[in-house]
Amino acid sequence: MSKPRLAVGSLLLATGLAASPLQADTLRLAIMGEPASLDPHKISGTWENDVVGDLFEGLVTEAADGDRIPGVAESWEVSEDGTVYTFSLRDDAEWSDGTPVTADDFVFAFRRILDPATAASYAYLLYPVKNAEAVYAGEADSDTLGIEALDERTLRITLERSTPYFLDQLAHYTAYPVPKHVVEQYGDDWSRPEHMVSNGAFMLEDWQSQTRIEAVRNPHFHDAEDVALDEVVYFPIEERNTALNRFRAGEIDIAREFPTQQYDWLQDNLPEAVQVAPYLGIYYYAFNTRDGHATSDPRVREALSLAVRREVITGRILGTGEEPAYHFVPPDVAHYDGAELDFADLDQQARLERARQLMQEAGYGPDNPLELQLRYNTSEDHRKVAIAVAAMWKPLGVEVELYNSEVAVHYADIRQGDFDVARAGWIGDYNDAQNFLSLLEGGVANNYGAYANPAFDELMDRAAGTQDLDARAELMAEAERLALDDHAVLPIYDYVSRNLVSPTLTGWEPNIEDIHRSRWIGFDD
């Protein structure tokens, strides 16, 4: 409690009282950008999740360590075939204006996000719900959607088919309730500070665009007495160096990202504040497997993958805690034990020999060098990795043309198949292997390289129809094995989350989704 708090000065002026404001525990949190909106149906960024997830609570919610715990729902039953979920809502669930949170608010919210008029870009996360896709496409009426209020406190959700990760997904903001009575009154303006009503641990007080968002403890929250903070102030800071400087100056308590170049310095100077943890994401290069590209030959893909020294990239080029990746699904994903590239155990010499041999078999050699275009989106780190990879391919006689473009152009082009090898990355939408592996299914939009293997698709299909979690995991691991043997992509490293957390705080627990609700945070007195 010795730290100066930003809000104190203005409160003192406003009230003329010294005693109570000084007791106020205010968390000052640097988020990575200005939220596009605070309407849970109109957002898609992690920095928006930081704020909106404090303001709202779904049927289930995240504990400090990211595990799912009951939220608005106090208990639930799942039908034998895994397609019908019946939730009992807690009696004391209330909106911040004191109105009860009812099953109807959830029905209203699900219908709203799936209404094309809402133009929610993330609506597809709810596609497991029965008829959701048809409703979004306008082919079915919104009351055919698989969600109904049996009574005020009982909610039934019906799925298209058994979806083992569905319960986890209910903690996501796409599945938050919205206050029907307020949305109906104010329309799209309901999420403005003067109108917004929410059901989470905090409620919105003020939002000064590009400056600060203030939320105070919601007295109507069912667990309000266990919330330690009185107030949370979110500062949108895009520039990571600025976030670091403000953290060092004591102007913020948590920075949700720090500049990677400062990692060494931070480890030496602020070791107790640096929080680096495995993150639900994979950094990889997509191979274009379409006809007419050298990378349509699996031997070429394998050779290129063999030659990339992942330990050098993570250890020497980046040096910010990332782990080399020999898999496509990150290692800590729930209910999953995945496959590895078969050469992971070989030493560099053996890898290179095999790679040379493969290139020769594929018809490339000193007189017929392979010419490749390696595309990446503009970023200092992507550039460094691309240059290193190009150098690592040199011993194979590969001549690389590096080509960079800004992010919108990069992804628009590689989706058109306009590349040989392209930098890509994926952050999981939810903690399940399926979310990663589905990127390699035939005909999927984010399958940039158009990898197509019917056996892979069949395994994924069978996994989707399997309810037993272990059996399902095995099928998916088998699919991953296939994709790795085919060298569908070139995995490079596993992402990490990087936070700066003041040592005066309690309740911060690293987790793979990097979700930290302010509800669990407090000051160490």
Next chain:
Amino acid sequence: MPGYILKRLLQAIPTLWIVITLSFFLMHLAPGGPFDGERQLPPEIEANLLATYHLDEPVWKQYLIYMGNLLQGDLGPSFKYKDFSVTELVAQGFPVSLELGLWAIGLALLIGLPLGVIAALKRNSTVDYLVMGAALAGVAIPNFVIAPLLALVFGVFLAWLPVGGWNDGQWQNLVLPVVALSIQQIAYIARMMRASMIEVLGSHFIRTARAKGLTEAEVIWRHALRPAMLPVVSYLGPAVAGIITGSVVIEQIFGIPGIGRYFVQAALNRDYTLVMGTVVFYGALIVLLNLLVDLTYSALDPQIRHDD
């Protein structure tokens, strides 16, 4: 004079129209769209988003829709900042950039003009070399170097001033960004003022003034200063427009909620309406400031008169 102003304002309309039209089509020529990103949206979702913002129409039709809305004063919704319209974003950000910019320009004039005059009067002396050397450094060192240095020294090490944030424009939050923003301007203005002053001091009417037996101070104050400021004034038009519409670098580094960042970010995000909104605003501002410059000219230089 009022007729002249009216004429100039009417002339601005075709200018702005050309600027808007060119920008609109150039922007749509750039590859990639507002909904292209790391994750491809399912086709029906993308189609729905495009339809919501009329992006599924042919470009000429989008242009007509845009111009129609613009004539009614509607700059449209931002694709990225969904809770705000472009008008609101500009209305929220501009006062901040304006305040910051006016302080910076004020500081630049306050320091730059006297420095230039002193350097000109003491031409080829140590003082002159010192001032011009410092000015050269000021021009040469980009503000993305100066700004983090200032933040580090005065914010982190000495902890005299906040590292960033706006805080409703408290003076503590203003100091570092204003200084960072004005250093280059001080340098430019000092160099320009020196060159122009030297030229004026060599002209006939100054010789006449000296021949009349006026003191050196009178010569400078009454005769040399005003004409010498003319180049600075014409530089100020575009410079003020540039500064009060915000600096993306300064706003990013100090976390200031101005509109400077939108110029770059909106373009990168392909936030079409926000790009156009900033173009319209910036264009109108430049036209207006150029008019002000011309009016100032006639006040400073008796040879220039704007008759109706």
